[in-house]
Amino acid sequence: MRTMCWYGINATSLDETYCWQVRADGAVAGGSRCVTMTIYKLEFIVERACVERFPRPIRAATINGVTVFPTYGRKTWKGTEYGMLSFSQLTGDFPVTPAGGLRLCLTLDTSSGSCATPAELCYGDTCVYSLYDPGFTCCPVSQVPYS
DSSP, rough: OOOOOEEEEEEEEEEEEEEEEESSSHHHHSGGGGHHHOEEEEEEEEEEEEEHSSSSSSEEEEEEEEEOOEEEEEEEEEEEEEEEEEEOOOOGTTSSTTTTOEEEEEEETSSSSGGSHHHHHHHSEEEEEEEEEEOOOOEEEEEOOOO
């Protein structure tokens, strides 16, 4: 899967919207059948504090203009606990992944402290994400740079 960089749009004093595009191609999955998979779930690693924050830092989310609702969770890997942000059941709205890919837009609350931008929301130097097919048999992983 290949992505484009985050960019801000629709900035107000209360929130700012950031978007990126996820496309099916061979950049990550190579010759794998996952290149043409239907995307069921998009999940990425976020700061644990952002998952625990109330109210949530994400005011709204859309994929290809369709409103979607994130779920928040935690995952422990190699002894470290991470926050997880997931968008599931995407095949209901996109039974076939559109040729242009999926465009995810997140509207972040600018008053949410340390979770108000992608650089603050995501864990590490980039936003690392995984895509899953309906059978959870394909799971290409990639990342989105902050700028």
